[in-house]
Every structure is written in C-alpha cells, then in structure tokens.
Amino acid sequence: MIRSADTAGSAGRTAAVRSLSLEQKVRLLSGAAQFALAGEPSIGLEPIVLSDGPTGVRGEVVVGGRQSCLLPNASLLAQTWDEAALTEVGDILAEEAIDQRTHVVLGPTINLHRSPLGGRLFEAFSEDPLLTARLASSYVAGLQQRGIGASLKHFLGNESETERTTVDVRMDEETMREVYLAPFEMVLADANPWTLMASYNLVNGTSATEHHELLQTIAKDQWGYDGVVVSDWFAVSRTVESVTAGLDLVMPGPDTPWSRELVERVHDGVVAEAHLDDHLERLLLLAERTGALGAPRAWSEQVPAPTSAQRREQLTRLAASGMVVLRNEDQVLPLPVDGEGAIALIGRHATDTIVQGGGSARVREPYAVSIADGLAETLGEDRLLVVDGVETRQTLPVAPPELVSHPLTGEQGIRVRALDADGEVLHDGRLEVAELEDSRTGWLEHAYTIELSAAIQVPEPRDVQLGVRGPGEWSISAPSLKETVTIPFHDGPGGGFFRPRSHARTVRVSPGDVLTARTTRTSLARILGLVVSPARRASASVLTEATTAAARAELAVVVVGLTPDQETEGQDKTTLRLPGDQDALVAAVAATAKRTVVVVNAATPVLMPWEDQVDAILIAGMPGQEAGRAVAAALTGEVLPEGRLVTTYPRHDGQGPAWSTTPSDGVLTYAEGRHVGYRGWIRDEERPAHWFGEGLGYARWSWRDPRVTGRDELSRPQSVEVTVENTGAHSGIETVQVYVEPADPQLPTRLVGWARVEVAPGETVTAEVMCEPRMLRSWNRDEQAWDPLVEGRVLVGRHSGDLRPVL
Numbered sequence: 001m002i003r004s005a006d007t008a009g010s011a012g013r014t015a016a017v018r019s020l021s022l023e024q025k026v027r028l029l030s031g032a033a034q035f036a037l038a039g040e041p042s043i044g045l046e047p048i049v050l051s052d053g054p055t056g057v058r059g060e061v062v063v064g065g066r067q068s069c070l071l072p073n074a075s076l077l078a079q080t081w082d083e084a085a086l087t088e089v090g091d092i093l094a095e096e097a098i099d100q101r102t103h104v105v106l107g108p109t110i111n112l113h114r115s116p117l118g119g120r121l122f123e124a125f126s127e128d129p130l131l132t133a134r135l136a137s138s139y140v141a142g143l144q145q146r147g148i149g150a151s152l153k154h155f156l157g158n159e160s161e162t163e164r165t166t167v168d169v170r171m172d173e174e175t176m177r178e179v180y181l182a183p184f185e186m187v188l189a190d191a192n193p194w195t196l197m198a199s200y201n202l203v204n205g206t207s208a209t210e211h212h213e214l215l216q217t218i219a220k221d222q223w224g225y226d227g228v229v230v231s232d233w234f235a236v237s238r239t240v241e242s243v244t245a246g247l248d249l250v251m252p253g254p255d256t257p258w259s260r261e262l263v264e265r266v267h268d269g270v271v272a273e274a275h276l277d278d279h280l281e282r283l284l285l286l287a288e289r290t291g292a293l294g295a296p297r298a299w300s301e302q303v304p305a306p307t308s309a310q311r312r313e314q315l316t317r318l319a320a321s322g323m324v325v326l327r328n329e330d331q332v333l334p335l336p337v338d339g340e341g342a343i344a345l346i347g348r349h350a351t352d353t354i355v356q357g358g359g360s361a362r363v364r365e366p367y368a369v370s371i372a373d374g375l376a377e378t379l380g381e382d383r384l385l386v387v388d389g390v391e392t393r394q395t396l397p398v399a400p401p402e403l404v405s406h407p408l409t410g411e412q413g414i415r416v417r418a419l420d421a422d423g424e425v426l427h428d429g430r431l432e433v434a435e436l437e438d439s440r441t442g443w444l445e446h447a448y449t450i451e452l453s454a455a456i457q458v459p460e461p462r463d464v465q466l467g468v469r470g471p472g473e474w475s476i477s478a479p480s481l482k483e484t485v486t487i488p489f490h491d492g493p494g495g496g497f498f499r500p501r502s503h504a505r506t507v508r509v510s511p512g513d514v515l516t517a518r519t520t521r522t523s524l525a526r527i528l529g530l531v532v533s534p535a536r537r538a539s540a541s542v543l544t545e546a547t548t549a550a551a552r553a554e555l556a557v558v559v560v561g562l563t564p565d566q567e568t569e570g571q572d573k574t575t576l577r578l579p580g581d582q583d584a585l586v587a588a589v590a591a592t593a594k595r596t597v598v599v600v601n602a603a604t605p606v607l608m609p610w611e612d613q614v615d616a617i618l619i620a621g622m623p624g625q626e627a628g629r630a631v632a633a634a635l636t637g638e639v640l641p642e643g644r645l646v647t648t649y650p651r652h653d654g655q656g657p658a659w660s661t662t663p664s665d666g667v668l669t670y671a672e673g674r675h676v677g678y679r680g681w682i683r684d685e686e687r688p689a690h691w692f693g694e695g696l697g698y699a700r701w702s703w704r705d706p707r708v709t710g711r712d713e714l715s716r717p718q719s720v721e722v723t724v725e726n727t728g729a730h731s732g733i734e735t736v737q738v739y740v741e742p743a744d745p746q747l748p749t750r751l752v753g754w755a756r757v758e759v760a761p762g763e764t765v766t767a768e769v770m771c772e773p774r775m776l777r778s779w780n781r782d783e784q785a786w787d788p789l790v791e792g793r794v795l796v797g798r799h800s801g802d803l804r805p806v807l
Contacts, residue, residue, distance in 0.1 A: 013284040016043040017277050025276045026262045028283060031253030034233075034439075035060040037283075038254075039292075045284070046292040049100075050251075053151075054107025054123060054139075055356065055624065056363030057096040062437045062497065063364065063527055069096050069306040069625070070356055070365035072319040073603045074109060076621030078125035079322035079643035079695075081735050081754060083138040090142020090150075092314060095303035097148045103290035104149035104195060108136045110183045113604070113647045114159035114676050115658045119572040122357040122603035122622060126646035127677030127692060129179055130751050130775050133186035140191035147297070149290050152187055154199035154232060156180055156214055160661035160668070162572045165235070167663045168202040171670040176203075177779040178674055181218065186774060188225050194286050195228045198247060200235045209236050215246030228282045233360075240270055248279040306366045312626060319623035319630035320639035325696040327617040332555075332595050334637030334698055334730070337378060341554030345372055346546045346589055347389035347582070349601040350559040355627045357603065359498040359569025364433065365625040371559050371599065374628020378636060385549045389558075390539045390581040394565045396502040398469050398529035399434040404454035406430050407514045414454040414530055418447035435469065435529030438522075452530050453516040456509050463535040467504025470528035471496045472519040479514075480507040489524060490570065496526030498570040504531045539581040546585060547592040556593035557635070558586050558614075561601030567622070572661040575653050576607045586610040599631055605649040608689065619643070637698055642733040642756075644695035644799065648678050651689040657681065678800040679748035693751075693799030699732025699759070701725065706796045706806045709768070714790050716776045717752070720769045720806060722796055726759040733758045736767040736796065739803055740776060743791035750775055751800070769796075 017025070024040060032038035032047060039047040052058045055073055059065040069092060071077070077089055097105050109120070113127035125132040140150040157169035157180060171180065187193060198215060199208040208214065209231050219225045230249040236242050239257045242250070243265075250256040265271040284293055291297025304310040325333065335343075353370040356362060372386050399414075406415045414434050418427040427443040434454065438444060456478075458464070466481055468474050471489040476482070485503050489495040515530055550556040560582040566573050577583070590596040590613040597616040600606060611617065618641065623630045634641035650656050657672040657680025672680050678692035702725040710718035720738045735756050741749040752775040757767045777786040795803035 009285070009288060010281070013281045016284060017280045019043060020280070022263055022266055022273065025280055026258060029249055029262070029276065029279055030256040030259040031249070031251040033060070033254070034252045037249070044293060045287055048103045048287060048290065048292045050104045050106060051097065051100065051102045052360050053093065053105040054109055055361055056365070057093055057100055057102055057105055058363050059100055059102070062360070062362065063435050064431055064433050064437065065364055066100070067306055067366040068363045069311055069315070070363045070368070071315060072322060072624040073122045073357060073622040074125055075122055075603045075646055076319060076322045076623060078131065078135050078646045079324055079621065080318070081131065081644050081756060082321070083134055085318055085321065086135045086138035087142040088314065089318065090139045091146065092311070094143045094146035094148040098146065098299060098301050099303050101299050102148070103292055104151060105143060106151045106153065106197065108139045108150065109153050110136045110187060111154055111158050112180065112183070112676065114670070115661050116576055116605040116647060116650060116656070117573045117659065117661045118159055119161040119567065120359065120569050121647070122567045123361055127648065128646070128751050129182035130772055131646065133183040133190070136183065136187045137191040140187060140193045144191070144194065147289070147291055149194035149286060151195040151197050151230065152184060152193040153197035155184060155196055155219070156199060156208060157201055157203045158199040160572050161570055162661045163663050163666065165200040166666060168205055168667045169670065170204055170667055172673060173781050174779045175670055175673045179676055182774070185223060188219070188223055193227060194289050195230050196225065197230050197232055198235065200232050209247050210238060210241040210245045212245040220246055226282065226285065228286045240265055243271055243275055248282050312629070315624050315626040316629045316633055317639050319621070319626060320634040320641055322621065322643040323630070323634040323641035324619040324643040324645055325616070325641055325698065326619060326690055326694070327611065327614065328696055328698070329615045332597060332615045333618070333635060335379070335555070335635050337636050342385050342552060343379065343383050344385045344387060344549040344553035344556040344593065345375060345559070346387045346549065346556060347559035347585065348392045349389065349561045350386065351388065352392070353627045354561055354563055354601050354622055355624055356622055357567040358564035361569070368625050369628035371601070371628045371631045374630070374632040375557070377629065378632035385553055387546050387549045388537070388542065389546070390542050390585050391536055392561070392580050392582065393563050394579070395499070396465060396467070396469065396504055396531045396533045399454065399532035401433060403457050403532045404434050404530065405457055407453050407455045410455070414452055417451040418444055419449040419451065420446060421448040435527055438528055439525045447521060449518055449520055450528060451516065451518045452528065453514060454530055456511070456513045456515060456532055458509060458511055461508060461510045463506055464509050465504040465506050465531060465533040465535060466509065466515055467502060467531040468517045468529065469502040469531050470500040470519070470526050472522050472526065472528070474503070474517055474519045476517045478507065478509065478516070480509065481505060489526070494570050496524055499564070499568050500527045502531050504533060506535045539584065543585060543588045547588050550589045550593035553593065555595045555597065556589050557597045557599060558589050559599045559601055560586060562604070562606065567603055576605055576650065577653070578606055583609055587613060590614050597635070605647055607650070607652065611689070619645070637730065640697060640732060642695065642697045642735070644693050644735050645690055646692065648681050648688045648692045649690040651687070655686060655688070657684065675748050679750060682749050682800065687801070691799045691801035693735070693737050694801070695735070695799070697732045698728070698730040699726045699734070699761070700728030701734050701798070702727050706804065708794055708806055712773065714788050716773065716788060716790060717771045717794050719771060720753070720794060720796060722767045723764060724757055724759060724767050725764040726761050729761055731758070731760050734767065735798070736769055737799065738769045738771060739795040739797070739800065740789065741793045741795055742789050747778055747789070749795070752776060
C-alpha cells in the first residue's frame, strides 16, 4: 500500500476544501490554461504549472519557447538497464523544472512496446513490465526527491496511436493484470508518482477517463493511490461519467465539460459534492508536495544551464552507454582515436541526425550535435570523407536558424505579422525559430491572416527546396517562386500540431532572397513554419558518390535511420523498413568498402536485410542534443556502449506475437494475451532478428556455476548468483538476466530480475540477481486474487533468446 498523507496535513486540506464554494471547487478541478492549474488565494493555493515531458521540460509553448535540455529518448535510456542512470535523468529534469518554475513534469510514459509499429514507442521504455517498472520508478524518484511531481502515463492500453481517441482496446483480465497494469502497479507502489494520467482510448468498452474499475477500484481502492488522476489533454467528453469514475482533474482549461456543467449536475443531485471534495483533497496534496500550498517554495536554486559542461558530460554519457552493439565482426569496434587512414562517413542521418521524435514531447534544444560534427571533433575533420545520403524525409523540417534572417533587420530568425480581416497589422515581430504555434492566444488571438517571411542565408546561388510547413491555405512567394497551395490537416487529434505536413518546391535562390508565406486562419490549432531545405538528389548519383568514397577509405561508417515521419505521436508506422533507398545505400557501400560500420539512428526496431554484409552495427536511438558526441564516444569506446535491447527486432514485416495497430470496426484486440514481446517469441518457432535483452558491448564473457541462492517460504527463487569472467581485451558491463519458465504452458516465460556487473579484462566476479516476487504470480479471475507461481524452471542468460536452466 502507498503511504497515506500525514493526519495534520489531511485535516488542513479538508478544512480548506470545506471553506470553498461549489463554484470555486469546480474552477479548481479544471485547468486554468493549457499547462497551468488555477490558484485560490483564500486558501493560500498558488497556480500549479505543468510541462510536457518526458525527455525534456518543454514549458507551456509547443514551439518557439525557451531552450531546454534535450535528453536521449526513453527507449535509449532504457537500453542502459541502469536504474541509477534513470534516477540521474529524473534529477536533470527536476533541475530543468526548477529553473522554469514548473511544478509537474508530464512523464514518464510506461505503456509497453506491444507492436514495433507503435509510433510513440520512443517515449516508452520497453516491451517488458518489470524492466519498465523499475526504470520508471527510478525516474520518478529522481524527479520527486527534488519536489517536482511526476505524471505516470498513459493509464491504460495506449500502446499505439491509430484512432487513439476512439479505439476500444480489448484485453482479457489476466493480460490486463499481469502485463499492462503490472508496471503501473509497481511504480505506484515503489515510487508513488504524484499524478497519474488517464489515456484517450477505451478499455474493454469504457473510456479510460470514465473507467471506474481502473481509476477508482484498482488504482485508488486496491492499490491505495493517493495522488491526482488527471485526464490526457482534451480526453474528457462527458461530465457525470468521468467525475464519478475517479478522475480528479480535467485538462486543459479553463473551458472543459466540467467547467460548463458540473455545478448544475451537483445542484440537481446527479453528482454528489463529496466526489468533488475527494478530488480537491488530492489536488491540495499535490500542491503541498510541489510547494504550491503551505510554506512558499523558493525557486532560487542555481542549476546547470542546458549548454553547460556538466550537461554535456551527462547527456553524452547517458546516450552512449545505452547504445547497443548488435554486430562486431573481427572486433572492428571500438575505432582507434589516433588511427590512420580515411573514414568515409555516409548517409543523410550523419548530417541530418534525428535527435528527438515528433509530437507533444518535442523540446527546443539549445543545439543538436550531428554525427558528422561529433566524429569530426573526436577523430579529426581531415580524416572524414563526408558523403550525403539518399533522401529520408517525407515531411520537411522547418528552416534551421542559420539559414533564415529577418528580412528588414538581418537578425537571425523570421519576421511574423498578424493582420486583421481588413489587412490592418495587429502585430509585427521576430521569432528566433522558423515556426510558430497558432493557438488563438496572445498576439495571434484576433489575427485573420498570418504572414511569415525571411531572407535566405546561403553563401552563393544554389538550388534549395522552398516552401511551408503546417496545414491551411497558403500563398507563397520568392523571386523564383509564386504559388497558392492547400495543405490538409492529418486525421485525428493534433493533426496540425504533432505531425504537420510540408510543401516545397526546388528553386534557385541567391543570398538574401526573401521568402514570404501567408495563410488565413483555421478553426483548429496548428504549427506553422517556413521550409528551406537542400534540393533533393537522385538516389543513383548518391550511390555512386558513396561507393567512390567507400573505396578510397580504410573504413566506411554508414548512418541510417527513421525520421519523425515514422516515430511520432498521433500516427503508427506501416512498415519497419528504412525509408527511402537506405537499404540499397548500405548494401552498395558494404560491397565496396574494406570494412563497414552501420549506425542506426532510430529508437525502435528496423529491418536490416544487409546485416550479414556489414562488419558492425550500433543501435544509437535518438540521442538528444549531444547526439554526435555520444555516437563518437560509443564508436571509440570513450564511453562503453553496454546497452541491451528493450524490444525484440523482427526479421521481416508482419512477424511477431503482435503486429497490427489498426482497429477493426473501432476495436483493437490484444489477441496475443500475456504473450507479448519476447514472451511470445520464446514459444514461436520462427526466430527474430534480435532478442529482447541482446547486446554485445566490447568485452567477451564466460559464465559458469549459475545457482539459486535464496528461496521464499513457497520455494520461489529470491536470489540467483552467476560467476562471470571477462575474457576479452576491453573492460565491460555484463547484464545478467534471470527468467522464470512456469510449469503451466499457458503462462509465459518472464524476466524476474537482472544485475549489471562491471568487470576488467581477465577478472572474474559473482553477479547476484534479486528476483521480483510480483513477477512470480498469476491472476486468478475466479478468485479475483493472485496465485503464486510455485512450479517452474529458473533460467539465466545474456538475453531472452539465450536462456540456460539453473540446476
């Protein structure tokens, strides 16, 4: 059970709630703004500020806000399998929140990697409930020990994005309890995050925000959760059903279903005021915990800047240590820093490195180090032959700041004007970035037309792609371009926010040419921006250039990956194939180069049909603002890339226990039940490309004498020891994994614990793994209780496909 609030504090909160009018109570239970809760001076309650997470504290503005520290994405962090690393991540986020005077960070995301097609998997940790829970608990602890609230999300069943606001996720009770509720149960018990976010979707026919069984019976009554259950943004559509189901707070505000009709529903007796009082007591407890109620919080703490040397070291180390070495023939890695001979660095992702995914988790980072710049800094620019790769993006990004300037002042950024219906200028200003958020607020509130313009900063005449990004009716003009276009919204929520489409044409520009784009107002919020991007190139010419460079070099490093077209909120993937002709690029280079190393700049599984043709593969994820330095540190061994996979990699599309994320008649059935991820792969005759838990590092390992060293009163394993020897030439960290295979064949094999041990070459250590008892049970639907798993085999291995019984 979660600890209850102190008696004195509880009495004070109760008295404060009783002092409020019904109208005041309702006002406090809806957000006051997009990312803020209302204050109430009469009880000493200050407004509570929230910010999107989970890989950075973005602030209240989706784009163009203050610069914030951009961390590696969640699945890359999870590949460390290191709880201490996740505590450090929480601490960094807490310091960022303190610097921004933010009380609650909306993270971590602990939905599971059910299908590799999930568009938002990069925000979540893994396909395993135990690994997810332990890492998330450490993340929450790092945040909350500094007085910044965490928000555990999304409760429940938000494992994919297709039709996410309307899809009815169907799962049986055993699957729900043992797989999808399990990480939430463990994190609530072990770390007590101060808020819990209800998801958009339906679960077994009932909206998550109206799900009394989930919110009230399970979370609050059975688990004893004392925090605030908050809706995902705009998820609530019905008042009575949500307010009586256990939902405590509706976001965003101030205009919500509750604010519009809850007072009336209480007056007419449909909703008891006691429901509101319980919600408010929880809200006031959150306020006390975060310093918005009671003794005023001091925000004067000095924290490292996002650009500081401390952050550079932390973010480089965290990203590099989570990178996974999947192949390393003849020990081609690590690369010697002082080596000789040219290195061909090939691929669009080498210069256009993807550092974060798309959607509400976006952060305005202070800088992003490309892999090309990181390797040049580490190995020397004169050693690199940098070759652009094939096209990878379908949707073009907005112009980088260095390519645009205010057409009148010459300052970096763009000019933006807001005009009314008569053409009168309401606002004329400059933005530091080439995009803005059109949400009908502030100086844009009364705009009828929005105009963006910029002078193009190129050193000499050249062909570029010019255009716009964002839905709407556009008129676009430049010296060599004049057109009117319509860019549609994506279907579903946030279709103009999370993945706005782009439109551009290849034209010849000269230094100082001005691009101007105008769009009229739409009824929906959207992100708008200017596009200035390199001209597209034919794949054939790129392949020729790449193979020529590879033939001249001692080694080729090919960087491939996904883009925010695939890894984004609001949309799932349709394939695991790399976009564009990247597979052909790798195959062509591998056929030419003496040795080929492939760096995969993607947070989730991709197909690698060329795997057997290359010498080494490094899975680099989306590494955050220090991306290039982190990849360089991993390739050279400056930071040991000791990551282990957190999701199983299929060999081809359609393979695996769960694949499709597309609902049928609005229903998405989790037909694989408890056998999700590696649990399903283990019982399948078809083998994956790479297993959950897999990773080589740079050391070589020998194991012996695995043994169960402790059992509980039911003879279930409590601890397992393994003798581990490093037989290689490099120091390394071995991740010893323990699984249990139940005697009942209907129950899946599951991870029950792991330990990380650092071992120098030639040394031998004993790794002790503590087994998690909450993984040694199964749900009894008839008894509505847990049955202990008392029969089965204990297995140890380097990964889920390399399991050996403990005798």
